[in-house]
Amino acid sequence: MSGTEHVEQRLRRLLRDNRFRPGERVGSERALAEQLRVSRSVLRRALERLEAEHLVRRAMGQSGGVFADDGKIQRHLNTVQGVPDMVRRQGLSTETRVLRLELAQPFPDERRALEIDETAPVIRTVRVRYAGNATLSLDTSVLPARRFPGLLSENLDGSLYALLTEHYGLQIDRAEETVEATTADARQAEMLEIPQGSGLLEIYRVTYDADNWAAEYAHDFFRADRTRMHMQRVGTNWKRSRL
Amino acid sequence: MSGTEHVEQRLRRLLRDNRFRPGERVGSERALAEQLRVSRSVLRRALERLEAEHLVRRAMGQSGGVFADDGKIQRHLNTVQGVPDMVRRQGLSTETRVLRLELAQPFPDERRALEIDETAPVIRTVRVRYAGNATLSLDTSVLPARRFPGLLSENLDGSLYALLTEHYGLQIDRAEETVEATTADARQAEMLEIPQGSGLLEIYRVTYDADNWAAEYAHDFFRADRTRMHMQRVGTNWKRSRL
Numbered sequence: 001m002s003g004t005e006h007v008e009q010r011l012r013r014l015l016r017d018n019r020f021r022p023g024e025r026v027g028s029e030r031a032l033a034e035q036l037r038v039s040r041s042v043l044r045r046a047l048e049r050l051e052a053e054h055l056v057r058r059a060m061g062q063s064g065g066v067f068a069d070d071g072k073i074q075r076h077l078n079t080v081q082g083v084p085d086m087v088r089r090q091g092l093s094t095e096t097r098v099l100r101l102e103l104a105q106p107f108p109d110e111r112r113a114l115e116i117d118e119t120a121p122v123i124r125t126v127r128v129r130y131a132g133n134a135t136l137s138l139d140t141s142v143l144p145a146r147r148f149p150g151l152l153s154e155n156l157d158g159s160l161y162a163l164l165t166e167h168y169g170l171q172i173d174r175a176e177e178t179v180e181a182t183t184a185d186a187r188q189a190e191m192l193e194i195p196q197g198s199g200l201l202e203i204y205r206v207t208y209d210a211d212n213w214a215a216e217y218a219h220d221f222f223r224a225d226r227t228r229m230h231m232q233r234v235g236t237n238w239k240r241s242r243l
Numbered sequence: 244m245s246g247t248e249h250v251e252q253r254l255r256r257l258l259r260d261n262r263f264r265p266g267e268r269v270g271s272e273r274a275l276a277e278q279l280r281v282s283r284s285v286l287r288r289a290l291e292r293l294e295a296e297h298l299v300r301r302a303m304g305q306s307g308g309v310f311a312d313d314g315k316i317q318r319h320l321n322t323v324q325g326v327p328d329m330v331r332r333q334g335l336s337t338e339t340r341v342l343r344l345e346l347a348q349p350f351p352d353e354r355r356a357l358e359i360d361e362t363a364p365v366i367r368t369v370r371v372r373y374a375g376n377a378t379l380s381l382d383t384s385v386l387p388a389r390r391f392p393g394l395l396s397e398n399l400d401g402s403l404y405a406l407l408t409e410h411y412g413l414q415i416d417r418a419e420e421t422v423e424a425t426t427a428d429a430r431q432a433e434m435l436e437i438p439q440g441s442g443l444l445e446i447y448r449v450t451y452d453a454d455n456w457a458a459e460y461a462h463d464f465f466r467a468d469r470t471r472m473h474m475q476r477v478g479t480n481w482k483r484s485r486l
Contacts, residue, residue, distance in 0.1 A: 019352035021447065023421075072423070077320070080476050109262035175476045178266075180315070181424035181442045181467035199424045199442065204264065224424035231474070233323050233418045 007038050007046040015055060020068035022228065026056065028065045057091070073131055075222070077231035080175045080207060082159035083129045083137060092132035096157045099191065100126040103145055103152055110142045113206050113217035121145040125156055128191055131226070135192045139220040147215065164215065171210040178204045179229060188221055199224030250281050250289040258298060263311035265471070269299065271308045300334070316374055318465070320474035323418045323450060325402035326372045326380060335375040339400045342434065343369040346388055346395055353385045356449050356460035364388040368399055371434055374469070378435045382463040390458065407458065414453040421447045422472060431464055442467030 011032075020026055027035070033043045047066060050056045054071030058064070073090055087094040106114065106122045114122065123145045129137045141160055143151065148168050156163070164170040182202045189196040200221045207216040254275075263269055270278070276286045290309060293299045297314030301307070316333055330337035349357065349365045357365065366388045372380045384403055386394065391411050399406070407413040425445045432439040443464045450459040 017351070018355075019350055021352060024355070074421075077474060077476055107262055108260070109264060112261075112267070177474050177476055178317075179422065179472040179474075180470070181444050183442065199426065201424050227423070229422040231320060231420050231422075233320055233420055 003038070003042050004045045004049070007036060007042055008049050010036055011046055011050060012055070015068055022068055022070040022072060023074060023230070024068045026066045026068055029058075032066060059091075072226055072228045073136060074228050074230050077177070077229055080161070080172050082161040083139070084159045085162075087129070087131040087136065093130075094132075095130040097128045097130070098125060098156050099128060100124070101152065101156060106142070110217055114142065114144050114214045116144050123148065123151055125160075127156065134226070135194070135223065136226055137220055137222040138188055138191050139218065142217040143215065147213075160216070170215055172215070173208050173210045173212070175205050175207040177206075181224065182221075184221070192221070192223060194223060201227055201229070246281070246285050247288045247292070250279060250285055251292050253279055254289055254293060255298070258311055265311055265313040265315060266317060266473075267311045269309045269311055272301075275309060302334075315469055315471045316379060317471050317473050320420070320472055323404070323415050325404040326382070327402045328405075330372070330374040330379065336373075337375075338373040340371045340373070341368060341399050342371060343367070344395065344399060349385070353460055357385065357387050357457045359387050366391065366394055368403075370399065377469070378437070378466065379469055380463055380465040381431055381434050382461065385460040386458065390456075403459070413458055415458070416451050416453045416455070418448050418450040420449075424467065425464075427464070435464070435466060437466060444470055444472070 015026070026032065029040060029043060029047070033040050036043065047056055047058060051058060051069075054069050057067045057069040059067060073087060073092070075086060084094045084096065102124050103121050104124050105118060106116060106120065110122055111118060111120075116122070123143045124140065126138070126140050128135055129139060143164075145151070148164065151163075151168075154163060154167070161170075161172065165172070180202045182200050184192060184194055184196055184198045184200050186196050188200065189198065192198075201224055203218070203220040203222065205216070205218040205220070206214050207218070209215050258269070269275065272283060272286060272290070276283050279286065290299055290301060294301060294312075297312050300310045300312040302310060316330060316335070318329060327337045327339065345367050346364050347367050348361065349359060349363065353365055354361060354363075359365070366386045367383070369381070369383050371378055372382060388394070391407065394406075394411075397406060397410070404413075404415065408415070423445045425443050427435060427437055427439055427441045427443050429439050431443065432441065435441075444467055446461070446463040446465065448459070448461040448463070449457050450461070452458050
């Protein structure tokens with residue numbers, strides 16, 4: 001067994017025995033090298049192998065170091081963030097494919113969510129998101145067409161939020177969101193290139209601007225095997241919530 | 244067909260055609276009775292039938308009325324709230340069964356989460372929550388034993404947060420939480436009385452008090468067929484989060 005292989009095995013044992021959870025910081029490269037009494041270069045080669053298996057992830061910078069990983073994308077629920085940014089920040093390449101883009105009359109639920117009447121057309125787009133060359137999510141966004149003139153001829157294969165913010169001056173204030181677990185039907189399975197019945201996280205979201213106008217009504221499906229939601233809940237008033 | 248049955252069918256059609264989402268307000272009883280041109284008493288009998296099927300839910304009070312429903316329990320993620328309160332507020336009875344309660348040495352992940360060393364014992368409890376006579380979740384809570392003396396002999400078949408707050412003066416400040424979708428293994432299936440492979444929402448949570456001490460490390464599994472997460476995300480700074 002080479003020195004790298006030996007260190008790799010010791011790292012695997014360290015991760016397992018200490019029950020590190022994905023996203024947890026294992027330590028700095030320097031501290032790990034000292035702990036295992038190996039050189040930084042041998043440690044790095046071992047870490048590279050584990051990184052290829054998504055067992056660890058290395059991050060640069062002040063809060064960087066070696067983190068336990070399982071390859072899932074962390075979706076932070078405390079801020080409204082577009083999928084491409086979210087994926088890129090975790091070191092993966094990202095791509096968006098537009099499956100459908102249409103101007104249409106709103107369905108009743110779309111009218112209620114966007115607070116528009118039946119004469120107000122909507123732009124409806126269905127897109128598949130890729131992260132690191134595999135599918136991540138299937139997203140449907142419905143927008144009030146009059147609010148975003150010319151959007152139909154824009155390029156929607158990137159961040160919709162970036163486009164709406166930069167081209168239309170949208171100021172996102174908040175989003176109301178629900179999350180449920182469900183399984184992929186035949187159509188979703190095909191578009192996400194996963195077996196039918198695979199686990200999905202189903203999200204409904206209405207995004208509001210600073211003037212409290214509903215700007216987007218979204219219905220997204222994230223692959224359960226690739227997604228973890230992360231959030232901070234504020235609980236100072238938990239007692240009040242019992243009344 | 245009786246008058247009630249006829250009204251019941253019209254209500255079903257109204258819910259379906261308008262694509263009401265669970266939790267959405269359909270209207271007041273008065274407005275619905277006027278819309279369908281029926282008496283309040285006939286409407287109520289029809290609503291009672293739909294309520295028994297979890298297609299609608301009626302709520303009293305100013306923000307009350309008739310709501311579309313699917314029988315799922317809404318878990319609000321913006322505040323830290325115990326399961327019994329959450330269930331009761333949605334009009335269902337609730338029960339907690341303690342499957343395990345032990346004083347033990349902490350596992351490595353418990354030590355890191357609670358920021359204690361290996362000599363500090365923990366109280367570990369596994370409980371099943373019931374809502375409306377069926378299982379809802381399987382919850383494991385780990386607490387630093389020295390912080391909560393005598394907890395082992397307390398009654399844990401209610402809200403743990405209520406107990407910690409009222410008996411130990413705990414002031415919950417915030418919780419860090421992750422949510423993933425997974426499926427039930429044989430053990431979980433048995434305890435939750437569901438088929439193996441059923442969908443579950445898996446939650447890890449660390450709850451902190453006002454002094455930033457970790458007070459609880461929790462690992463919960465909620466039945467996917469009975470749970471919807473609901474939250475409000477604040478997005479004013481979404482641009483900042485791209486940097």
